Amino acid sequence: SGAQGKPKKSNDMNSGIAPQTNASLEKALEEFAKSDMGEVEEIVRVTTKELSQSCKTLDYTQFLADMRGSGMSRYMAQPIRISDYTTASVTMATAFNRRKAADNWRRTSVSKSGSLDTLRMNQYKWTDDIFRRTTRVADGKNHGIVILLDWSASMSQIMQSTMGQLFILADFCRKCGIPFEVYAFSDMGYYNTKDGYSAQGKAERETAYTQDSERRQNALLTTKGLTMMNLLSSRMNSADYEAAKTCLWNWRQMGSCDYRYGLNGTPTTAALVAAADLVEAFIKRSRIQIAHTVVLTDGEPTDAIEFNWHKYNPSAGYRRESRTAVVITDERTGAAYDLNRVTKYGTDTHGYRVHKGFF
Template sequence: EFECKKAADSYARATTSRTGVLDCSKLHTYKYNEDLFKKVTTLADGKNHGLVFVLDWSGSMVDVLLDTLKQLYNLMWFCKKVSIPFEVYAFTNDYPLVPKNEDGTHGVRDLPYEKREGLLYIAEWFSMMNIFTSKTKIKDLEKQMKNFYRLASSYRKYGYLSVPTGLSLSGTPLNEAMLALHQILPQFKKENKLQKVQCVVMTDGEAAPLKYHREFHRHREHEPFIGTSTIHRNAFLRDRKTGNTYSLDCEWYEFTDILLRNLRDNFADVNFIGIRVLEPRDANSFIRRYTGWNSDSFFRMQKIWKKERAFAIRESGYHTYFGLSGTALSSNSEFDVDDGATKAKIKSAFVKSLKSKKMNKKVLGEFIELIA
């Protein structure tokens, strides 16, 4: 489907020249044919695409991590198939960035920036783990994907197997990840010589608002101390690069949308796509955040959810925010029946497999529409 759309776009951009060099093989037809020139087709350059995936590696993902990985793997295989470069990052605050001290205590890592009053605070233990890349050979990539799938499976087995250092599920530094994209996106675009970048964020929820650095005067200290403080609703976020300001008079869960608006203002050629795997009980409250409680949009979205177990919201900080049912994704989509099964059982199994595949195809179809 993606290749068909690319081919159609290429055809639309093609122009054919009908003047210039004579085609000698057609000269004998000059009495009844005016088209005697060699045809030259000029094709306008298409756009080189690349994708950056951001995966939530927090503890709240434990019930939907496997299903989220399935969607991620579908998109990664798609990228590999059509030769689109990609990088996958998982955000965490568990990965040890500094070795332990001799006494076994954790070392202290310096902040990657100079602390100044008014700057947003990025915790020392925040990391973006680059877990997959299209630069890897396909056999090595599939091995890595299997290892992470096994790892995600182990989290659902309570009293589970030991987890590699730094890969335990952690808090939710989603907002820190949004800030890190200011460095990741231009670097990825430059390294791969891309014209268009898609950024896909896969998470199960929102994160607490960031804190900011503030100067305090403490007793018995002559020099002021720069610590951290909570951001209040009467504050504004200012981007020193663009000069844009953003009011922070919002609900706590809308802080991420503000950071996404800031990203979109900085990177106009990047599509930001959200993918959220939902438990059925969470769908209505999630939809209401963007449509209101009794609006026509809410009832329309609710109807789509009940029928398709998937929906797309376009009123958030993302260009498109997909909601997917975790239970629908986890159901087996294989058409498998026992020997001697009745016609009714065969029909039921077939319809069940089609429903799951239909949902996956719908999401991939809308995704392709965004990036083709």
């Protein structure tokens, strides 16, 4: 039934036009101004300069020294060899090099120069192609990878398979010459005393706990204290790399031989905040343009960036807190983030890309 439509009048056409951009903005502002308890009465603006974090970064040299000085030394003498993971990394490296060669070919251009090629001058009678050629290859991008490994107790059921995935990625990077770093993040403190049950070990833990509590009470923005353990690195030589892999494959024994490497909580939020500075240093040290961050974890974090309401306003009650939104502004970029979405901070500030992996 082909009913023929009638053209709209000019006033009807104008009535159908709506400023969609402005409507979207008003809708976003309306949603932002709401909380679970109702309308937001106040927006508190803070800067990243006010963020306090306690992060202990452990280099792989210290990690290997601890393992060699413990009962793990007997495992490190027998490097692991797992054909399935080796085959996967070799396949990935072959495919990567093939695509890399194709990309180099696409970026290559050949042009004639104004200089004569003495080897071609004897062909001047039948061809005018007697000039030297210049080959130019456009610059590509150098990539690097930073892997964050969830070192929590909930990972114990899948840690072995996660280690396999980690080895594939690390072996692939080594075969292709891609800079990489692997950090395990945990809220287990790293202490100088290996014996956690000794009087000295208990005293050291109590001192650290008191200092961390004071830090969080005196700061406006805080994250949970954590340790970033550098377990694998492209800076390692072959012997250290194989020794570290052997330790990680026997991860259950690591915590038994040295309690400081035992599984604990999941401070993913604090790890992402700490990773911003680690990735920035990694980019400068490795002279790369693009850094990819891979997070190997099994679920949501057990921490968050905390706003100290008592520090902000000691007289603020529960009702006021629930009706107040906190916005964090990055002083370097000017970008502003809702406190609940602050994990984007590292990505926008330092330009690295985050890939979350669940195993």
